[in-house]
Amino acid sequence: MEYFFSVILVVHVLAAVGIVGLVLVQHGKGADMGAAFGSGASGSLFGSAGSANFLxxxxxxxxxxxxxxxxxxxxxxxxxPKSTGSVMQDAVQSRPSSMPAGGAEQNNAPADAGSKTKEIPK
Structure with a gap:
């Protein structure tokens, strides 16, 4: 599948470069007036109108x-194919078992009954 992707990518880039080149070579709508005064477009390979049609x-x-x-x-x-997991899932699964689930060490000291430390979100 990787080879097929590379081939399509090369064709895609070549088509893009070809489009850019062909658009730059084409004459605008006002360029036909210049051919009447001898700008040389009438003596081209395709004639004065043939090149515009071909391009x-x-x-x-x-x-x-x-x-x-x-x-x-x-x-x-x-x-x-999608990956089997994220980097964070691998980090959580490989954490040492001595660490608590929150990731930070928790203080096991009992809180005072009158303090407001219970109300602080962690």
Whole structure:
């Protein structure tokens, strides 16, 4: 299962980097006006409108891959076996038997009948 998690994590990171790169390469809506005045976009590999269509479809495909890998990683992480107990449970179980259950030594001297030491919460 650990190998499967690592493979999905690598695909997830690659999809994230791909999305960032493709979004940075794409032109904005106002970039089409620059192509009319000879900015060079019309002479590109895909033509003036073809690159925008290709890049937007590729970005959408990578977004779907990113979404699926995100859900897969969350599912795998939530299905890991839970620990058997907490650190505090181990500490309480390993405490010496001479210590009282409260964790602190208690005074066994009898309290005075007139004092208010009985009313103080511990």
């Amino acid at each position: 937007s479809r590729t970005t959408a495909a990578l977004a779907v891959v990113f979404f699926i890998t995100s859900l897969s990683l969350a599912f795998i992480a939530s299905n890991k």
